Amino acid sequence: QSALTQPPSASGSPGQSVTISCTGTSSDIGGYNYVAWYQQHPGKAPKLMIYEVSKRPSGVPDRFSGSKSGNTASLTVSGLQAEDEADYYCGSYAGGNIHWVFGGGTKLTVL
Amino acid sequence: EVQLVESGGGLVQPGGSLRLSCAASGFTFTGNWMSWVRQAPGKGLEWVANINQDGSEKYYVDSMKGRLIISRDNAVNSLFLQMNSLTAEDTAVYYCARWGHYLIDYWGQGTLVTVSS
Numbered sequence: 001q002s003a004l005t006q007p008p009s010a011s012g013s014p015g016q017s018v019t020i021s022c023t024g025t026s027s028d029i030g031g032y033n034y035v036a037w038y039q040q041h042p043g044k045a046p047k048l049m050i051y052e053v054s055k056r057p058s059g060v061p062d063r064f065s066g067s068k069s070g071n072t073a074s075l076t077v078s079g080l081q082a083e084d085e086a087d088y089y090c091g092s093y094a095g096g097n098i099h100w101v102f103g104g105g106t107k108l109t110v111l
Numbered sequence: 112e113v114q115l116v117e118s119g120g121g122l123v124q125p126g127g128s129l130r131l132s133c134a135a136s137g138f139t140f141t142g143n144w145m146s147w148v149r150q151a152p153g154k155g156l157e158w159v160a161n162i163n164q165d166g167s168e169k170y171y172v173d174s175m176k177g178r179l180i181i182s183r184d185n186a187v188n189s190l191f192l193q194m195n196s197l198t199a200e201d202t203a204v205y206y207c208a209r210w211g212h213y214l215i216d217y218w219g220q221g222t223l224v225t226v227s228s
Binding site for chain 2: 046103105
């Protein structure tokens with residue numbers, strides 16, 4: 001069982017928007033603004049898409065955005081494209097001896 | 112360009128040991144904590160271990176504590192993970208990753224560890 005809770009699946013048609021949630025606790029998401037989102041295509045390594053809740057690394061399209069409210073973080077993908085179909089994982093700094101926790105992952109399907 | 116290249120994975124019998132290596136390049140290795148993350152087949156990501164810049168601080172996931180040793184050799188820009196008493200549940204792709212500002216920011220391509228008789 002993962003420390004952070006994500007829906008197992010999400011879907012949308014090309015051009016639409018989809019939002020993926022990630023729920024933790026006050027010890028991780030709620031306690032720090034160090035939430036990240038990763039995209040993973042089959043057989044590939046994860047790629048950082050969002051960091052510090054809502055910041056985008058260079059090269060990540062602005063169609064990807066992040067937010068947080070309380071113990072829940074969200075990733076929104078706007079203007080869905082076929083190449084956005086992938087698994088998405090949230091992660092959060094958890095402090096102490098744990099350092100980092102992941103969500104269980106959400107499979108995003110572009111219909 | 113940050114590059115992380117893992118090696119050392121393979122087939123190991125239950126109860127056996129394995130040492131993974133990661134060669135880092137494209138950044139100042141001594142400036143970053145480093146991490147290992149694993150992913151069991153068809154499953155999600157699991158943070159495994161962190162080590163600070165000079166190797167004096169180490170943190171491990173509870174489920175593997177006592178069976179892991181993370182280390183680094185800054186002279187050759189390399190990260191290591193010694194895994195002991197392996198079980199089938201340890202079968203996974205193990206990723207070397209760079210720890211940035213309170214997050215994992217770069218990943219290697221991973222090395223597969225299969226624990227089976």
